[in-house]
Amino acid sequence: MRLSISDLRVVIDGAEILRGVDLDVAPGEWVTVIGPNGAGKSTLLRAVGGSLPRSGAVLLGGTDIASLARRQRAQLVATVPQHPVVPPGMRVVDYVLLGRTPYIAPLGRESHEDLRIVQERLRALDLEGFAGRELETLSGGERQRAFLARALAQSAPILLLDEPTSALDIGHQQEVLELIDDLRREHKLTVLATMHDLSLAGEFADRLVLLASGAVVASGPPPEVLTEELLSLHYRARVRVIAGDFGPVVVPVRA
Numbered sequence: 279m280r281l282s283i284s285d286l287r288v289v290i291d292g293a294e295i296l297r298g299v300d301l302d303v304a305p306g307e308w309v310t311v312i313g314p315n316g317a318g319k320s321t322l323l324r325a326v327g328g329s330l331p332r333s334g335a336v337l338l339g340g341t342d343i344a345s346l347a348r349r350q351r352a353q354l355v356a357t358v359p360q361h362p363v364v365p366p367g368m369r370v371v372d373y374v375l376l377g378r379t380p381y382i383a384p385l386g387r388e389s390h391e392d393l394r395i396v397q398e399r400l401r402a403l404d405l406e407g408f409a410g411r412e413l414e415t416l417s418g419g420e421r422q423r424a425f426l427a428r429a430l431a432q433s434a435p436i437l438l439l440d441e442p443t444s445a446l447d448i449g450h451q452q453e454v455l456e457l458i459d460d461l462r463r464e465h466k467l468t469v470l471a472t473m474h475d476l477s478l479a480g481e482f483a484d485r486l487v488l489l490a491s492g493a494v495v496a497s498g499p500p501p502e503v504l505t506e507e508l509l510s511l512h513y514r515a516r517v518r519v520i521a522g523d524f525g526p527v528v529v530p531v532r533a
């Protein structure tokens with residue numbers, strides 16, 4: 279499903295956080311938004327997901343998200359926020375099952391298909407052994423996988439990921455990103471993500487969007503966006519960009 283954003287603006291407490299953002303993500307494409315702290319990356323995802331007031335248009339397959347009921351929106355867009363709420367006392371399996379809520383009638387019960395999808399997501403994210411554990415007892419990386427499992431259980435065609443690997447070690451970073459990529463290709467998911475790790479962002483995304491001070495300052499394939507000139511200018515960092523087998527590798531350089 280195509281995601282089209284036009285002239286997106288967000289004002290919070292009188293401050294303009296996003297300034298006329300235009301972005302188009304084709305069906306099945308993976309676009310990752312990068313940028314320095316405070317650039318507006320998380321705000322962009324929240325506005326696209328419908329959880330922030332905004333002006334401008336956010337179209338899902340040609341339909342403005344503002345015109346959709348909450349249940350309809352949840353069937354089209356699944357989100358992994360940067361800091362998800364962890365319900366006290368909730369088991370992992372029950373938390374992942376919440377992803378099936380948009381498909382369960384009010385006062386209804388989950389179906390065998392709902393349970394099958396939940397088990398499939400738990401298995402794919404190496405969480406079967408944690409299914410009966412309470413979320414609060416998991417490590418940061420284990421919880422991050424549970425958050426992703428819940429989002430994937432929604433079976434939505436558009437996936438919004440805000441720093442999906444921030445709490446993961448390098449092994450689970452690779453596993454999670456490769457899983458997302460496999461599911462994207464298998465189910466033609468449209469993925470819009472934010473990431474701080476520039477090398478990982480360039481390795482997995484089809485296209486990068488560089489956001490600075492609430493505006494898009496560069497967009498294109500990773501080699502066109504991950505340049506020493508652009509990163510030095512907008513991150514105020516000294517870096518070396520090295521051509522790698524799977525994309526540019528960004529290396530900080532000491533003074």
